[in-house]
Amino acid sequence: MNQAIINNNQQEWLKILGKGMVTLPKKWRDELGISSGDIVKAKKEGNKVVIEPQKSKLAPYRVYSDKEIDEFLKDDIA
């Protein structure tokens, strides 16, 4: 059953079903890499509820040290 009532780009009205269940639009699930059975983080922020996918689904990245950045600048010859 499609619960999305109004679509406004990044905003949807969703119907709350029994026991508070809600269906995230498929497009959002695909964009965020959320699949059936995944655990997502839900946060209550004031009068909002924010749902975040697990970051662990994303590729890790390097955090350069300040010293490494200084070396990049030295090597960055035009």
Next chain:
Amino acid sequence: MRVYFDASVIIASILSSTGGSSKLLRYVKNNKIVGITSQTAVDEVLEKTEKLKRSKKVIEDFIVKSRLLVRKHITLKEIEPYKDSVHIEDAHLIAGAVLTKCKYLVSLDKKHLLREDIKDRFLPLLLVSPKELLGNFK
């Protein structure tokens, strides 16, 4: 010509307007090259707000104005083919460059990426420094 930018080049272009990285970004602005990066690389840049002495908002605006095309986050699934051939923290760069069909991956990271063994491993993708890439325009 499609060029994939890693975080080191974006960081250097923020810190210096006269280096090779800034010159490359000017080529992106002038449509001489198509500059591509990913939200993963942008996150990497945003980790260094203190060193860059700029707020997250200013850095994000810089990236928007640079006209770099920012691909969505690279996922663990997407780095799977590369994670055993390069350090896992750099695999997103190879995956991003291949997924966005870039000919070049430009970086200033000599320690982890601009090494002959790593360069040979990912051919035909060309791992180059800004200086090497700029040499193509002379």
